[in-house]
Amino acid sequence: MTDAAPPATSAPPRSLPLWANPRIGLVVLLTALVALFATLRPGFLNTYLTLVPLQADISVYVVVGLAQLAVLSLGHMNMAVGRMAAFSAFAAGLVHDRFDVSLPVALLAGMAAAGLLGALAGLIITATGVNSFVVTLALDFALIGLVSLLYAEFTPGVAFAGQPDGMAQMRADTFADYCVGDVCGPPIPLQVPFALVAVLLVGLVFRWSRVGREVLMVGANEKAAKLSGIPVRARIIQAHALSGVLAGLAGFLLAASNGAFSASIGDGFLLPSFLAPVLGGTLLVGGAVSVLGTVLGTAIVQVIYKGLNLLQFQVDELKLYIGLILLLALSLDRVRHVVAEKRGVPA
């Protein structure tokens, strides 16, 4: 349900060998990395110091990856993904600060604000025909200034002092803290279900919904989509709005893990937002997305980061090794793809 591309014509009913499935490759890589780091540093398997924070990080960055994936489906980019998250955190903080609303209302307000920004980006792209890269980059610049000004206007500094009830629990608790009788939940942080719902919904949209399939058609060939009667403009605006909504959710989740609605939310989102979907097999040119691949891609990046952290690499080595491991992962995937093509297996 997560791997989606426009319907292929008369696909042969031939089963795909396991090694040719890119997702299997990612799972193998992920397992190998976990085994490697766990051997080198037993602390890697420490539940509360490693695994729980790791799950929380993966939750945030999966949603960031999905926000980018929503527009990559069109062959577009969203360079403002981080600042949309910052704007969402601001909106959520503001409604809580002024109207003392509960956590779900603040979350919805934040997502709605970021969604509107996304829709605005889509509207500008369709109205002017300017490349999405340029439009969202310009939007990003504008938002850097706007977010900073808004915080200066509405807060004493660069963050809201208060948070809705429940956000502290989202940061600190896991399901293991909640029990029915003597049976307690697993050590999974409370952010995970939010990300899970996002993954399921985005997967459903691109796999099963008409709108999602039409967005992918637009991404594969805009002209053909138009001639087939697909409302191309509406689909572009909708995909960008979805990207905004997801960026908003990611901003909220990060605000929960970091402990405040602040102006610096989303600063580090841009690169990971591309990394995870691309590593997971989503095409930059549009027309095909892989939601499950994005989840695996995020998990791999975060595991590498955590593992290298545990090995106590210094800052430059850390960046070097992350770059090298990612290059290796992408190259291996490419090799697998070429071999598969030679043997006539679709991959």
Added chain:
Amino acid sequence: MRPLVRLGSTIGVAMLLTLAAAACTKKSDDPDKGSSALTPAQVKVALVPGGAHPYFQPWKTAGDKAKADFGLGDVTYNETAGWDQTKQNDVLTSLAAQGYNAFGIFGVAPENINATFTNLKGKGFHVASLASCPAGDRNEADFCLSTDVQEAAYKAAKAAIEAMGGQGNLVHLTGNKVDSNTQRRIAGVQKAVDETGGKVKLLDTITDIDKDLQTAQKAVADLLAAKGTQVNGIVTTAYNPAVAAAGGVKQAKLPIKVIAIDDDPTIIDGIKDGSVAATVLQNPLGQGYVGSYALEKLAGGCTMTTPGVIIDSGSFVVTTANVATYDTDRQTKTDSLKQDFDTKYLTCN
């Protein structure tokens, strides 16, 4: 049909989860968490700045010295946080998983850092906020040992105004605008300017130029090209702008009084040759050394007399008059800080 089945089952699972959630109760916190006393050899201290920055380099020396002087199990220095709070939180939990049990932290985001402190303390670790205190009125760390940045900026601006002869145009160069410490520095400079009753005008406050030296050098070059002749004094409250301003003004041969911060060799040379009027020194070595000492005491069973107390690690104005002797002043301050912990801040049985 299949999508409907899937949607139906998804909703079903969600409803089951909701029902389960409604029936559950929260487990109360374990009160005994991590309160056992450790011997110095069991204490492993991690000094974690917000990212790589020359200011924190003395922490390495301070850590090594503390390890030797107090017989600590280990002291490590980790600057991989890269000025990102999320990454810093990650670095901290990774260090904890490695067995480090006491943390001296310069938080990347002062507005969020209390959450990080609460998390670590909830797991039974001891935490010092070093070189920067959390924004707002609360400090969730055991203590905060830092330069009072508003006071230091005020001192720097006063020194600049004095060097300018009490009148003229002043420019303030500083760091990240969305950092609440920068806001305090801006307030400190403003206070000194306000006290002149209009004789000194704050011409410009240039922010966000402490990322690296190139950014700061470009900003200084632009400033001198555009307004060099109107400016009488430059006060800098961040490291890179200070180095850039000292170099830029010297090169442009303008009669601008520069007040720098910290003791980069360029700046100390500038004071010696007169191109820098004064510099405001902080005490990073003392923060790392005394911070590690106090963390070891806390892990050994002492408690803070006032939990979350904020302690000024000292700031010193250095001019040509005391450029040769300033390190002695700083050492004296460090010694007295350590003594203050023994006599005032810590309660030991």
